[in-house]
Amino acid sequence: MTRSARRFAGVTALVTVAALLAAPARSDPRTPHLRPAENTDEGGIWSLSDKTEQQAKLSAERNRDPALNAYVQGLTCKLAAEYCDEIRVYVMDRPFFNASMAPNGYTEVWSGLLLRAETEDELAFVLGHEIGHFAENHSIEAQRAMKTRANNALALQVLVSAVAMGAAVGSGSPQSASDIMRAAGSVNDLIYLSAIAGYFSYSRENESEADTLGFRRMVKAGYDPAAGAEMWRSQIDETAASTFPKVREAQARASIFSTHPLSVERVGALQTLAKGSPAGKTGDRKAYRAVIRPHLAAWLRDDLRRRDYGETLALIHRLESLEEDQGVLAFYRAEAYRQRRGEGDLIRAREAYTASVAFVDAPSAAWRNLGDLAAQAGDKAAARSAYETYLVRAPQAQDRWLVEASLKKLAEGTAT
Ligand SMILES: [Zn+2]
Numbered sequence: 001m002t003r004s005a006r007r008f009a010g011v012t013a014l015v016t017v018a019a020l021l022a023a024p025a026r027s028d029p030r031t032p033h034l035r036p037a038e039n040t041d042e043g044g045i046w047s048l049s050d051k052t053e054q055q056a057k058l059s060a061e062r063n064r065d066p067a068l069n070a071y072v073q074g075l076t077c078k079l080a081a082e083y084c085d086e087i088r089v090y091v092m093d094r095p096f097f098n099a100s101m102a103p104n105g106y107t108e109v110w111s112g113l114l115l116r117a118e119t120e121d122e123l124a125f126v127l128g129h130e131i132g133h134f135a136e137n138h139s140i141e142a143q144r145a146m147k148t149r150a151n152n153a154l155a156l157q158v159l160v161s162a163v164a165m166g167a168a169v170g171s172g173s174p175q176s177a178s179d180i181m182r183a184a185g186s187v188n189d190l191i192y193l194s195a196i197a198g199y200f201s202y203s204r205e206n207e208s209e210a211d212t213l214g215f216r217r218m219v220k221a222g223y224d225p226a227a228g229a230e231m232w233r234s235q236i237d238e239t240a241a242s243t244f245p246k247v248r249e250a251q252a253r254a255s256i257f258s259t260h261p262l263s264v265e266r267v268g269a270l271q272t273l274a275k276g277s278p279a280g281k282t283g284d285r286k287a288y289r290a291v292i293r294p295h296l297a298a299w300l301r302d303d304l305r306r307r308d309y310g311e312t313l314a315l316i317h318r319l320e321s322l323e324e325d326q327g328v329l330a331f332y333r334a335e336a337y338r339q340r341r342g343e344g345d346l347i348r349a350r351e352a353y354t355a356s357v358a359f360v361d362a363p364s365a366a367w368r369n370l371g372d373l374a375a376q377a378g379d380k381a382a383a384r385s386a387y388e389t390y391l392v393r394a395p396q397a398q399d400r401w402l403v404e405a406s407l408k409k410l411a412e413g414t415a416t
Helices: 002-012 017-022 041-058 066-079 081-086 111-116 120-135 138-147 152-165 177-184 190-199 204-220 227-240 245-254 264-275 285-304 309-320 326-340 345-357 365-376 380-393 400-415
Strands: 088-092 099-101 106-110
Touching (some): 041 088, 041 106, 041 138, 066 120, 081 120, 088 111, 099 120, 111 227, 111 285, 120 204, 204 227, 204 264, 227 245, 227 309, 285 309, 309 326, 326 365, 345 365, 365 400
Parallel strands (some): 088 106
Antiparallel strands (some): 099 106
8 A cells, every 4th residue: 555655646746857947836825824714624734733733742752942942943934934923843852854844833843853954054944845845835735635545534634643743754764654653653643653654745746846945945044055955965875874774775766656755866956956046155063063062962862762873873974074072973973883783893882982082072971881891891901990080070970889889890800
């Protein structure tokens, strides 16, 4: 079912780069402040979106940092001025690249996206892409297409779940719906969610249109025209580094069957658009990093929960090349190696912990874990030194007794 639905939609909605560049807006954009009547399909989508929003507000995964939420809301408003007071942004701590905007203005931005954007410009492009879907009422179009394959009530519920879950995310990041559900299963009814991958997606045409609209909004707001192509390029590279062959292969499959592929064609189309635009400012990395920094460690820890060490390591390498937050990044690179336990990974982990502790922002746990790995390798002097530094740096640590016991054992070992 899933496969045939995908295939059907993919074949009917092939789009060329030329068509994308022409960027036809086939229907008028939505009128601000217009709520559809309750007894219409659209009204039904709105009221279900209202209910889903109430659930999201109470979600344990909601990030409640007022400064972060205000920042993302402010950026969204800057890009979507005419809809600003209709859009309500909720930052969710979920380790997937995702943003979604329901027709009633309820918007989720996931931590996996904030972690992966390198600059405000890149985030602006993705938000602009979502605003594009929102402004053109693409979700209503998608719901109409779904009604031909499912009864109306199911189509409605699938749509709202999909919008909330971001099954329609512009990245086309080929994490399976079940992966996403594992991260966010508490939000919606799993029975409906299981149908989403097959039933719901924006058409390729709508995805390409959203890219173009997102590009225009971002450039109009003064951001770097190259940011959109760079953002998608990074996501393609990260996918190619996945631990899981199915995720890696999805990229190739997507070019033929998937309805919202993150393809090289889309990147190429955005690059062509960027070439035709006057150069904007270069993305401000430092300001964006400052906003993200308080959450960086927690989000990297969440990312490791996906157990896709290939992707996480690719992400960390990319962020490390920007030369910010080196201690934290090296620590989580070490954690990825230590958890992956492949051949040579413990040696790599020890090297990465060692790299981490050379930076001022190294987490205290880097010394403890460095001590553990040194002890395992029989390097007692290094282990003792690392444990002692840990106790000095984290005098209140809950595992203090454990580390003290390890030190004692090392001392006994030396005595015999
Ligand atoms: Zn999209």
